[in-house]
Amino acid sequence: MKSTTQDRLVGRSVARREDPRLLTGNGRFVDDIELPGMLHAQFVRSTVAHGLITDIDLTHVRRVPGVVAAFTASDLGLGDITAQLDRPLSEFVPTAMPVLARDRVRYAGEPVAVVVARDPYAAEDGLEAAKVTYASLPPVTSEEQALAPGAALVHEEAAHNTLVDVSLFATEGIDGIFDKAPCVVHVETRTGRQNALPLETRGAVAQWDAREDQLVLHTCTQIPHQVRTVAARCLGLDERAVRVIVPDMGGGFGLKCVVGREEIAAAAAALRLRRPVKWIEDRKDALTASFLAREQHYTARAAFDADGRILGLDADVVCDMGAYSCYPFTAGIEPLMASAEMPGPYKVPAYRVRGRAVATNKAPTAPYRGVSRPQYVMVVERLMERAARELDLDPVEIRRRNVITAFPYTGVNNVTYDPGSYLESLNLCEQTLKEAGWYDQQAAAWAGGRHIGIGYSCFSERTGYGSAAFAARKMEVVPGFDLSEVRMDTSGAVTVTTGTMSHGQSHETTMAQIVADTLGVDIAKVKLHQGDTDRITYGWGTFASRSITVGGSAVRRAAAKLGDKLRAIAAAQWGVPPEGVELDRGRVRLRAEPEAELSYAHLAGIAHLKSHLLPKDIEPGLTATAAFDTDTDGTFSNATHGVVVELHQGTGQVEILAYVCVEDCGVAIHPQVVEGQCRGGIAQGIAGALFEQITYDAQGEPSATSFMDYKVPTAHEIPDVTIHHLETPCAFTETGAKGAGEGGTIGAPAAVLNAVNDALRATGTELDNTPVTPETVHRALTSPVLEQTP
């Protein structure tokens, strides 16, 4: 394509194409869908954390004015949702998640029956009339309880409540390395259970379309095709007979990356009643009974030589996955991620890890932005800080001595890292904080008795996982590739499909930028379709920062193929070989005679309306399809975060004074969008480090049932973030881009925790658990000995 750099849209922050409708109230979210005759569903949910259902009496529910129907599991007879790993029983125990609980409940909030009414108020009235009796079983509310000898079993088939137990790596002789090492440091860390908390709760509108002989399920999901698969299986339909449509989505962050029970139950009710059924989750259910994440316990140690070079890393990870395995990722999602990736950006010569997932009587878990990486990065970065103190090294210097600098680098975890800017990001981040005077301010503050701390985190993040990388995790359902179809109509307008599913990431803009550049068309002529299983061939949705890397590459390839067809059609008109013509801003030009040109609309007209003019070897129509998969280990984005905090003794408050992020996601398709991902990710990371935690009482009752009890940070708590970009283009994605969706969240907890500990330096206290609450900080500042880490 002939275009100057000036014409290129990739790399420019063009106007977001999603914005006009979202700013004017013209978006269409799932709760905005209103169908004639539509009914409203809500769920009778378990009031106990663990118990046998002895009776469900819905007689009074059915008599409530406005209630149309109420169904239990036995009324609907649905198949279970079962997620599998391709691993032996010693490593993974599959467990089934029924759509509605049958004879047993495993967490408070588990759906037991669905009530369908003519309006949402009547549905809630109906819930109050339900009578469910339980024979309580002892609740398992923590990882310690789950693993204790003689513990009650959440699933009879899972001994010791252990769903996953894998030891992926164990370097031979690692114990000897630790025995002989001049410096060995330990960290034990617990991280709080969190809710990914998209502001739009989950929801669905299901409708049986008799003419199409098809169930239409509108739902806000990151993985439309996987929802279709499960819905079809549970309902006993062919996949063709289920159409999943995703309207605008109010965030997801992983919580909507798994198949929920409620959308299947709503679909079943719609099938049964032959009426449209809407279910919109309320905030209480979203907090207590959706999908949670991040409750992990690490016991880790690292060995260093006298110069601060790491010799070995040894870790035990236990993840509290709640009551069920999520589809398609399973309860292995967190322990497998931590085990596979923990060495991160460092040259770690010896590595041993055991990763476990335990079942407890809590709401189940889903992948949440970053998946385990916010946690293990925190652990590894605490080990780095602790070793720096032991060896009297500067915390940035010890990282400098350990980061990977020569690429490609194959790590002890059998992963090959493509080029990145680990050292450069570290140096630039430190330099930025130094030049802003924070080191001087810290010295002055310390002299004046104030508690100011500076902390860093340095990490790399695998993005663009292809099927090879997911297969290595031994998922039975192996995600990875993406497909795109690009179509041009006779007006020269371009329709492009992607299997990814934007829920705030701006794909309608960024994918259109890629197409516009590839074909040389006006971006206004390009329209993206996503999230409709009848409109797009197949897709894996949006997760693991895969959309631009994998999805964007498929889009680019399909657009290039369409360009080839345009050239072929034009070349045939002139009777020259395709090499004799070129694409140039909406036209095909004859190289030999640059003034000879055919517009795309004209060529599209030939392809559709005058196909008799096409040579025999060119098929009519103007469509191209392409796939992309990553056949390497994926591509690694990287970043360093630097944070300055002040601890306030009286209130125990952690105030963030400055936040610097130096990130490298390769070619940034839309720099403003990348920055938005960084800032939003960092806010969620800070939330985990300082504020948010889902807790339960001894009976397994969730304590946080509203935003009064679950502290979501506001503009008061989240600071402005200074962002610097480095650019190490990816060699094998079509655009040079690497993923940018999760890094902010991954880096923030470690950097914040390190800054807090730096501020506590004079007290001799170190904090290793998150969230760091005001109470902990207050106590650490006032009576440090109580918080001493063993």
Next chain:
Amino acid sequence: MNDTGGMGDDVQLLTLDVNGTSYEVITPPRRTLVDVLRHDLRLTGTHVGCEHGICGACTVLVDGLPVRACLMFAAQAEGARISTVESLADPGSGELDDLQRAFTENHGLQCGFCTPGFLMLAQGFLAERPEATKEEIREVVAANLCRCTGYQTIVEAIDACATARRAQRAAGTEETSCN
């Protein structure tokens, strides 16, 4: 099955003034303002995020002041002027107003679910306090929740809009005084 007829006996007729249009709604008294706006009047730009007044996604203006439409019964809004996000853009051309433009220029939205609430919050606040500093804007932005942006660009968008409005007013005043 009770799915017959209307909404039962206990309904009332309300007259609501929304975005300058007068609507008559027959509704049960327990229905919230946000539900009536969204589902009876089909003004779905206003969103529901928590139903307990914390997240602010449902913020609308009632007599010019920001209000949580999830905490108010529709009946309580009778006789008041209600403005929703649908009132901001030019009704004829659909052209964005200056506040909406500032949001898109500053990337003050990602998924867009919380955005109408922030727009109406800012609209009400800037009308009341056109001289607001960036720090004051940050205080007000802290009234609502956003899970995507980290708030920085929302604050910057509102500040940019306020600054531009002040500059425009100053230019207008100057012009008036010259004439």
